[in-house]
Amino acid sequence: MALPSRTIEELRAPAERMRAVAEIAARHSADVDREGRFPREAIDALKAERLMAVMIPTRFGGEGLGLLEVAELCTILGQACGSTAMVYAMHQIKASSLVSHGGESPWHAGFMREMVAEQYLLASATTEGGIGGDLRNSLCAVEVKDGRFTLEKDATVISYGLYADAILVTCRRAPDAQSSDQSMVVVKQGDYSLAKTTGWDTLGMRGTCSEGFRLVSSGDAAQIFPQPFSEIAAQSMLSASHILWGAVWFGIAADAVARAQAYVRAAARKQPGSVPPGALRLAEVVAMLQDMKASVVAGVVRYEAALKSPDELSSIGFAVEMNNLKVTTSQRGAQIVTHAMLITGLSGYKNDTPFSVGRHLRDITSAAIMISNDRILSNTSNLLLVSRFDTSLVN
Amino acid sequence: MRDRIRKLIAERKVIAVDVDSLSDSADLYEAGLSSFASIQFMLALEDAFDVEFPERMLTRKTFASIEAIDRSLSELLTERV
Structure with missing residues (x-):
């Protein structure tokens, strides 16, 4: 989808833009819930309103919003559609990691600029087969050779994995690292393939489409966050x-x-x-x-x-x-x-x-x-x- | 003091790797120190050295290496005298 480029001055206040998105999300919330489908209309609206990269610092082209302002945006959207708001919140959690830890790394800084321009939706692959929801342990390991990485993960949950533009994946730092000695890698569409392993027919939050996938990826070693x-x-x-x-x-x-x-x-x-x-x-x-x-x-x-x-x-x-x-x-x-x-x-x-x-x-x-x-x-x-x-x- | 810390790490099986293979400045988290184990290790240190870590010392950095633990303990033991 082509996004009109606008300068920050041309944009309305974030909360006002979010209220416009919330109207769209509310209109589709019953259908998203009933069908257990991705809230496509609302996510497109978020991108069109340029609300995806609001946390990115102004030096990278974003609006530099703090967590309180983003929390307010999540609350506005949450009143319209829980699934859409949770997708947005999970995306912003990933964005916050880039903001806090990516600024000094040229690759991640470049990625943040790209996020602003393209209004990427970021997903997360932390949950793993054999580990479950224990965020701080991984089985899979990233392997680096000649400046390139390869990474495979049995990711039992990647919320909206099929609809994301990039995924932040946790893994062991190296094949010989302990399970708690982890890295995080940004994989962009084109770097990875997803083979669906589990579905998402749930009681609630049906629109987050938190399916499981076998993720296979490779790319530039610089995509690995420098910090543990x-x-x-x-x-x-x-x-x-x-x-x-x-x-x-x-x-x-x-x-x-x-x-x-x-x-x-x-x-x-x-x-x-x-x-x-x-x-x-x-x-x-x-x-x-x-x-x-x-x-x-x-x-x-x-x-x-x-x-x-x-x-x-x-x-x-x-x-x-x-x-x-x-x-x-x-x-x-x-x-x-x-x-x-x-x-x-x-x-x-x-x-x-x-x-x-x-x-x-x-x-x-x-x-x-x-x-x-x-x-x-x-x-x-x-x-x-x-x-x-x-x-x-x-x- | 560093030897006593090392002995405790080995006795309590705080990390999976052999403590003798680590330098004093080696990152214990990288060596597999988990959040759970670090708390249990803190309690063991408090018991062994008869100290209580104040809130300001309860950060990741304090327990990041044998050197760092030594520094914090020394500070507490000096305060006590």
């Missing part, structure tokens, strides 16, 4: 993931609450002078929503404070807080949407009313298992053997 993946994971991926996922889930929850509120209002209008039965639950669920919002915002604030020091970013205390952000927002989101369903009753339970929250409910159930909360809590429990919670209100 452990650093990338700790310094950009962990926080970007948990913040942007939280922002998507907040968007889903917020839309479910908006539907519940519309339902209660409609009931109130029909019976003037009396408070409808769902009103009390609505008050309760709005308080929960506010609490969820506070968690996401506090997470971003904490991240931005930590950004000032790489040591802080890779500290145990920070990891604990980011882990907790994920667990809390995923649980909160599910509670909120369930509550919205109780308020909207049968109208919410049905799939074809303005108050339907079935898609929201199914989408939000993914939150607890995309990187299982149990795995995260057990990781946190280990960290808490040495780390203490920071009890100050102002850091």
Whole structure:
């Protein structure tokens, strides 16, 4: 697809552009969900609105947006279509790794310029057969010879793999490296082939098309990030993931609450002078929503404070807080949407009313298992053997 | 002190490779030190040297090499005197 090139000055504010995309995403969300298909229309709209490379620094042609601004974009989109918003969030998580770790590497800097020009969609291949969702271990290894790399991976999940323009792949640093001694490689379309191994017929988040593939790739050795993946994971991926996922889930929850509120209002209008039965639950669920919002915002604030020091970013205390952000927002989101369903009753339970929250409910159930909360809590429990919670209100 | 650290690494099987094959400045994460093992190793160090790592030392860098651990421990032991 040919994209009109525009200077940054010609672009409207990112949130305004995202609201235009959200309208398109909302129009197709029911079909994307029903058919379990890629949200093509909304992703094309994101590219046309030039929202893919907003995080890329201005020196590489991007808009240099911070994580808070991108989180806001995810929330706007999340209110329209959970799957589209999750695709966008996962893409931005990959972009954040490039922004944080690619600036000094000429190849990655060039790739960022290309991302801006072409509005690439980036996917991620971390999950692997025999390893599962354990991000910090790999079986496959990248092999470098004469300045070229080869890499094969049994990637049991690559969300929207078939629709991506490039994939960031984790692997062992070399064939003789330990499983935790990992690298990350950017493979572009043309560098790789994908043979589908597993499908994606799921309860929710059906439009992310998170199928499994056998990935076979080769390319320039410069495509391998110069830093170890452990650093990338700790310094950009962990926080970007948990913040942007939280922002998507907040968007889903917020839309479910908006539907519940519309339902209660409609009931109130029909019976003037009396408070409808769902009103009390609505008050309760709005308080929960506010609490969820506070968690996401506090997470971003904490991240931005930590950004000032790489040591802080890779500290145990920070990891604990980011882990907790994920667990809390995923649980909160599910509670909120369930509550919205109780308020909207049968109208919410049905799939074809303005108050339907079935898609929201199914989408939000993914939150607890995309990187299982149990795995995260057990990781946190280990960290808490040495780390203490920071009890100050102002850091 | 470095010898005691090395002995602990070997005893607790903190990494899969032979600790004698590593220099004092070798990156322990590259040698396979996992996030889980690093915490368990911290606890072992706290026990062996009778110290408690303060929050500011709980970063990746502190435990990146035998040299780095030595530096942090020395700082804590000096503070105590």
